[in-house]
Amino acid sequence: MSIFAGGYAGQILFVNLTDGSIQVKPLEREFALKYIGGRGFTSRILLDEVKPGIDPYCPDNVVVIAAGTLSGTPTPSSGRLVVAAKSPMTGGIGDANSGGYWSPELKYAGFDAIVIRGTSKDPVYLWIEDGRAELRPAQHLWGQNTTETRQLLKEETGDDDIHICAIGPAGENLVRYACVVTDEEGVGGRCGIGAVIGSKKLKAVVVRGSLDVRIADPERFKKTLEDYRKTLAGEVWTETLRRLGTPNLTAHRQSHGIWGAKNFQRATIEDYEPISGENFRKKFLMKPIGCMGCLVSCKRYSAVKDGPFAGIYTVGPEYETINALAAKPYITDPAIVLRAHYLCDEYGLDEQGVGSTVAMAMELYERGLLTKEQTDGQELVFGNSEALLYFIDKIAYRKGFGDLLAEGTKIMGERLNADYYAIHIKGLEVDATDPRKQVTRALTYAVSTRGACHLRGNPYIDEFIKPEEAEAYFGTAAVSELEALEGKGKMVAWSEDWVTISDQMGLCKFAWYRSRSFPMLIKRGLELAKEAFTSATGLPMTNEKLYECGERVYNVEKLFNVRQGIGREGDYPPARFFEEELTDGPAKGCKLDRKEYDRLLDDYYEARGWDKKTGEPTPEKLRSLGLE
Amino acid sequence: MGRQRIGYFEDLQDPEHICSRCHMCELICTFHHHQVGNPKRSRIRLISLDKGVDVPVTCLNCEDAPCMNICPTGALYRPESDGMVTVKEDLCIGCAMCVNACPVGAITLDPVDGMAVKCDLCGGDPQCVDYCPANVLKLTDAERFARHRMRGFVKSLQASGEEG
Numbered sequence A: 001m002s003i004f005a006g007g008y009a010g011q012i013l014f015v016n017l018t019d020g021s022i023q024v025k026p027l028e029r030e031f032a033l034k035y036i037g038g039r040g041f042t043s044r045i046l047l048d049e050v051k052p053g054i055d056p057y058c059p060d061n062v063v064v065i066a067a068g069t070l071s072g073t074p075t076p077s078s079g080r081l082v083v084a085a086k087s088p089m090t091g092g093i094g095d096a097n098s099g100g101y102w103s104p105e106l107k108y109a110g111f112d113a114i115v116i117r118g119t120s121k122d123p124v125y126l127w128i129e130d131g132r133a134e135l136r137p138a139q140h141l142w143g144q145n146t147t148e149t150r151q152l153l154k155e156e157t158g159d160d161d162i163h164i165c166a167i168g169p170a171g172e173n174l175v176r177y178a179c180v181v182t183d184e185e186g187v188g189g190r191c192g193i194g195a196v197i198g199s200k201k202l203k204a205v206v207v208r209g210s211l212d213v214r215i216a217d218p219e220r221f222k223k224t225l226e227d228y229r230k231t232l233a234g235e236v237w238t239e240t241l242r243r244l245g246t247p248n249l250t251a252h253r254q255s256h257g258i259w260g261a262k263n264f265q266r267a268t269i270e271d272y273e274p275i276s277g278e279n280f281r282k283k284f285l286m287k288p289i290g291c292m293g294c295l296v297s298c299k300r301y302s303a304v305k306d307g308p309f310a311g312i313y314t315v316g317p318e319y320e321t322i323n324a325l326a327a328k329p330y331i332t333d334p335a336i337v338l339r340a341h342y343l344c345d346e347y348g349l350d351e352q353g354v355g356s357t358v359a360m361a362m363e364l365y366e367r368g369l370l371t372k373e374q375t376d377g378q379e380l381v382f383g384n385s386e387a388l389l390y391f392i393d394k395i396a397y398r399k400g401f402g403d404l405l406a407e408g409t410k411i412m413g414e415r416l417n418a419d420y421y422a423i424h425i426k427g428l429e430v431d432a433t434d435p436r437k438q439v440t441r442a443l444t445y446a447v448s449t450r451g452a453c454h455l456r457g458n459p460y461i462d463e464f465i466k467p468e469e470a471e472a473y474f475g476t477a478a479v480s481e482l483e484a485l486e487g488k489g490k491m492v493a494w495s496e497d498w499v500t501i502s503d504q505m506g507l508c509k510f511a512w513y514r515s516r517s518f519p520m521l522i523k524r525g526l527e528l529a530k531e532a533f534t535s536a537t538g539l540p541m542t543n544e545k546l547y548e549c550g551e552r553v554y555n556v557e558k559l560f561n562v563r564q565g566i567g568r569e570g571d572y573p574p575a576r577f578f579e580e581e582l583t584d585g586p587a588k589g590c591k592l593d594r595k596e597y598d599r600l601l602d603d604y605y606e607a608r609g610w611d612k613k614t615g616e617p618t619p620e621k622l623r624s625l626g627l628e
Numbered sequence B: 001m002g003r004q005r006i007g008y009f010e011d012l013q014d015p016e017h018i019c020s021r022c023h024m025c026e027l028i029c030t031f032h033h034h035q036v037g038n039p040k041r042s043r044i045r046l047i048s049l050d051k052g053v054d055v056p057v058t059c060l061n062c063e064d065a066p067c068m069n070i071c072p073t074g075a076l077y078r079p080e081s082d083g084m085v086t087v088k089e090d091l092c093i094g095c096a097m098c099v100n101a102c103p104v105g106a107i108t109l110d111p112v113d114g115m116a117v118k119c120d121l122c123g124g125d126p127q128c129v130d131y132c133p134a135n136v137l138k139l140t141d142a143e144r145f146a147r148h149r150m151r152g153f154v155k156s157l158q159a160s161g162e163e164g
Helices: A029-035 A039-049 A102-108 A146-157 A190-199 A218-233 A236-244 A246-256 A277-284 A319-327 A334-347 A351-366 A385-396 A408-415 A439-447 A467-474 A488-505 A518-537 A543-563 A594-608 A619-624 B024-034 B066-070 B097-101 B127-131 B142-163
Strands: A011-016 A021-026 A063-067 A081-086 A093-098 A113-117 A124-129 A132-137 A163-166 A180-182 A186-188 A202-208 A285-289 A299-303 A313-315 B005-008 B045-048 B054-057 B137-140
Touching: A011 A132, A021 A132, A029 A039, A029 A543, A039 A063, A039 A081, A039 A093, A039 A113, A039 A488, A039 A543, A063 A102, A063 A190, A081 A102, A081 A186, A081 A190, A093 A180, A093 A190, A093 A543, A102 A163, A102 A202, A113 A124, A146 A163, A146 A202, A146 A334, A180 A190, A186 A190, A218 A518, A236 A246, A236 A277, A246 A277, A246 A319, A277 A285, A277 A299, A277 A319, A277 A334, A313 A334, A319 A334, A319 A351, A334 A351, A334 A385, A351 A385, A351 A408, A439 A488, A439 A594, A467 A488, A467 A518, A488 A518, A488 A543, A488 A594, A518 A543, A543 A619, B005 B054, B005 B142, B024 B045, B024 B127, B066 B097, B127 B137, B137 B142
Parallel strands: A011 A113, A124 A202
Antiparallel strands: A011 A021, A063 A081, A063 A113, A081 A093, A093 A186, A124 A132, A163 A180, A163 A202, A180 A186, A285 A299, A299 A313, B005 B137, B045 B054
């Protein structure tokens, strides 16, 4: 029986793939209160378990999978999962986040987290049901795509109610940006965790649970639920997401000129309409899909009904799909984009890894830095959709030129002596947008502990915060001015800690951490999250303590990275953003200024209590967070 | 109103009014009845097939209810002549005869206490209806449900007329 009155399952599963041993340990109260769950658990366990300098593919690397604290409760949009390891992309902390139904099922099966050590000799899968676990042979699943893997597992267990987190051929073949796919709906895309799992010869983790996730104070919990529903009702954003999903952002990227198209050589897309969110809705949308208990439902269920790709049924696309597989390689046929998206899901490939690497190769080809002999005879120019589809196959199986593309932009840049064209931060490719127009966005991407990432912080607060709110929260009204730099380091640091809470709780950022009103951000992301946590778990918590838990985890991740050799130099955007101005669209002429960026980075380190030379958290900072 | 039950009122012409697979009905049902999170204790269950087919299934409240007829202890009964078939928990022996008899699988044994569980319409204010974000679950009866189906049928005729 769990020591917790609710929320937590109360147990952590330890699996050693080398000797096949399995242990169950209780989750300790102190640990839960300090790290909350999800990314808090994964990051802390990795800091303790992973030695500096190890090869990400060696048996000593550790994969930690953790459910968000609120996963499994009826808290809306709380079903998010974190899958983490030392990343083969960055060499630092690597974590991928996925929605869907897997994370709650892990709780119903009796566990808050799984720690996987060692390497199996033969392929295996991990079966977990109601507090028990076993390793089962998976030779027959090895080599299968993710959909086939799920079908075979459902047939084999005779159970269509199981939830499956699997890798595809890309993970097996150690494609550096291989992802994990949870059921039909979720993808833990970034940081190459699928490749680490592949190196361990672990094909899938399958869960089935029928245990209760208790609620400590049901009355208070119900009230929180009602409060949360009220905050959603007034949001335009909720309706937009339900109608268009994240592809609604295509209109914003186009009108602001921040696409990062053609490997960040273009800011807008000339033939934009076909790949707009509206067009994807019109042509392919069957219905919106919601993760567990989601009142928003931003995911898309799409079907291609005619043309050469008729018969594709898939969950997607996301905005990131369109950014990676349309804008970057400059392809504007939406059916091709869905086909490419479908293949990435089947092979278990991170779409951003694929789109960024192929786009970089296209630029090198057009510049004459790659020849047709090197690219398997493919005319690798922007807009060549056949080449994109051709190389998705080759990347997944590491065949021909696909073998180099499978390494990601950083290593490809080193091997081809073309670093400048590799648009990554710490080894992870820049996603989402071109940050040249907005230096705070550049800072957020660059200091992100997992490498370039738009979900590690919220640099957009200055677009809507009122001067008096800015004064109260960040000590200066200047934070409400778009152009001002003063206080922005502090604003970015604050937003990172605040967003970290969502990854600890398992809460969705779109549902909980999105609003154009600063008081609503505080209300939902901190106050209601705290209320849901306390009423579900019965543990004491205040807004201030909860915020500190976010900050603690961010510092743990920074510590991990510093120990793995990533210092201040890792916190810079790619050189192109400093050297080249945007050449088209409304942001034409924008580029980053090195002096300005340096100053902002200094301010950020100061706000964080980190050493300005090394980026290392100071002893005082660590002490204040209970991390000595 | 005739015998009440929960109906699935999708509109296949409108993507926003089709079940979005969020499982909120299951979560809120279990929370309402047991104050915990556990979809396997829910009295409404979501069935998902390939190609995006998701349908929430729950008790149809049959007139000549097989579960009620087969129950050897009289634990299943209809308190009012047109009310919902209800489980008298102290009479239920957990034999699962009702589970075998139900044509849609809407009655099951609770995985925790082993007794028969089925939809009770939350005493008249069904929580799944209240919480469904796609607004496709409604408290209904055969007449209203048939009208909904008729509307869908006529709309499809209208659509094919416009195309033709």
